Amino acid sequence: MKKMIAYCGLNCEKCDAYLATINDDQKLREKTAKLWAQLNDVPILPEHINCQGCRADGIKTVFCDNICDIRQCALKKGVVTCGDCSDLERCSTAGKILENDPSALENLKGQGKICKGE
Template identity: 75%
Template sequence: MRNMIAYCGLDCGKCDAYLATINDDQALREKTAKLWAELNNASILPEHINCEGCRVDGAKTVFCDSLCGIRQCALKKDAETCGDCPDMESCQTVGEIISNNPDALKNLRG
């Protein structure tokens, strides 16, 4: 599903928060919260792990909803994804994602 490609090109359909939400998988929520808390040195609880995708209506993690600079920029520019932005190739905001994830760049160009 094309609408499951995030603004940055990552595939929301493969995200553990999305999978935990659509499958109502409490064990995956707990595992994801623990991992994300460690990776981000932040207090992330299992109840924070609810997301239906960053480009669709419905639940979103706090990060995806209001802290993600990529999502905020795309919404401001009314872009479907960063792939619609003429500045994508030189953009530092999305640059880290696409430089570390070739599939994200392919999704944005697709």
């Protein structure tokens, strides 16, 4: 797979959970669990940090698999990424990701998706 772009446009290949999984890096799992627990104010343990990509077959973090509103919405709508969704411009959930990480929109465009209004 050339690039693993998540439904929201984030690049899974740059995600610490993905990197810890493919490199079996326990120290990165511990660091990521600690950071994510602090950022989300929830208990996250190193054993929770295992993911092979949002859209890829295989294991995912609990958040990505079950809690991520963007992933659940994309699966329900049957779109490949948010770039395929006609509601992208009005979507407050995806908008938060795109606002915090502008590269996500570029990733969506790079997947050959054309965002409405672009």
